[in-house]
Amino acid sequence: MDFGEQIKNIRQKEKLTQEQFAMKLNVSRQAVSNWENNKNLPDIGMLILMSDVFQISLDYLIKGENEMNNMTEKVIKDGSETRRAKYNMVCSIIGSFLILIGIILLFVKGLSVEYIDAQGVLHENFFLVPIGFLCVFSGLISFITVGITTIISKFKNRNS
Template identity: 55%
Template sequence: MEFGEQLKKIRTIQQLTQAQFAVRINVTRQAVSNWENNRNLPDLEMVILIATIFNLSLDELILGGTHVNNMTEKLIKDGRETRRAKFNLITVLIGAFLLILGVVCFLIKGNSVEYVDSTGLLHENFYLLPIGFAFLFAGLMVFAVMGLKTLVGIFRTKK
């Protein structure tokens, strides 16, 4: 059973009009109509509110039986998008951190003093240059890979 059919069934069992139902859950009558006609779906917070008000389990409300319906598919899709967004955020933070480390290495190298000690040995922290370039390269690679991944995802959804 589709979510809209399940919602209409709950409303008719409670002997409520769409307007009365809308008032109880604090939305417009048009929103209830759109949900019942499967034009769009409520967000998760609204689904929880409906289940709470009408004393239903989320399984009863969302599934309405044993079949996967459009509401279940929406919840699964939302979960995937949330995980993807968290992954993208973590990746961007890692890339930015690597770029900042590279810049810090160059700043330290540029502001450090090179000197010759009493034995004639030159003291220079030359090693900061390749390390700085390595951090910059790694940070740029993280952004490049994420950009390519995003482009591939966009092209896949267009097909």
Template identity: 50%
Template sequence: MDFNEQIKRLRKENNLTQEEMAKKLNVTRQAISNWENNRNLPDFEIIILIAETFGVSLDELILGDKKMNKIEQTLINDGKRTRAAKFNMVTTIIGSAFIILGIIFFLISGASVSYIDSNGFLHENFFLIPLGYLSLFVGIVIIIARIINSIRLAIKERKNN
């Protein structure tokens, strides 16, 4: 029995409408309908809540009478994709922050005044230029690494399908 059939069976065994089941699980009626019609799957936290609410084991709910089926593999793949998306977002933000920081260093360096004091010492913010280049370099390396990692994962996923 597939997951969508399990959800429908649990709902009918407990004499619930889609609306009533949705209220028990704090989701919309449309979510229940989508699960029952195999349009999408609930988050893993919701699957645990369903198992607890209706007193069934996760094995029974997810696997039904099969060993390993599509839903289990889909949940595993969704988890991997979610982690990859979070990693991509974080690395993009960090890389962009370094690039912006590098640009700021260059702007400050260009706007700052250099002068020679009465003792003949030159006063300038010379350290801002190398910091600007270093920040740009680090930002670009992080973003390139993220792109390479995304390409590697896409190739790996294509091979698995």
């Protein structure tokens, strides 16, 4: 049974019209009609509200009667998209931080004074250049990785 049929069965079991069902959930009658006709699906917050209002377990509401339905697929897809978005955000923050550190290191190297002391030893912060470039390069790689994975996932979603 798909999610639309399940919602319709719950509504009919409660002996409610679409309008009455919608009023209990604070949504429009059109929203209920769209759910029943599988034109769109409610979000997780609405599922929790339905579970509370009609005393139905979320497990039954999402999975139905021991089979995969369109709501189960939506919940799984939403979960993976949320994880991907968090991953992309973390990688972007790390990349930004690395680029900022690299630029600061290169700036400090540019401002530092190089001198030769009385014993003829050169004093220079030479290590700042490779570390600065490594940080900038790593940050750019992070941004490129996030961009490529985002493009690939959008391309896969469009073909699905």
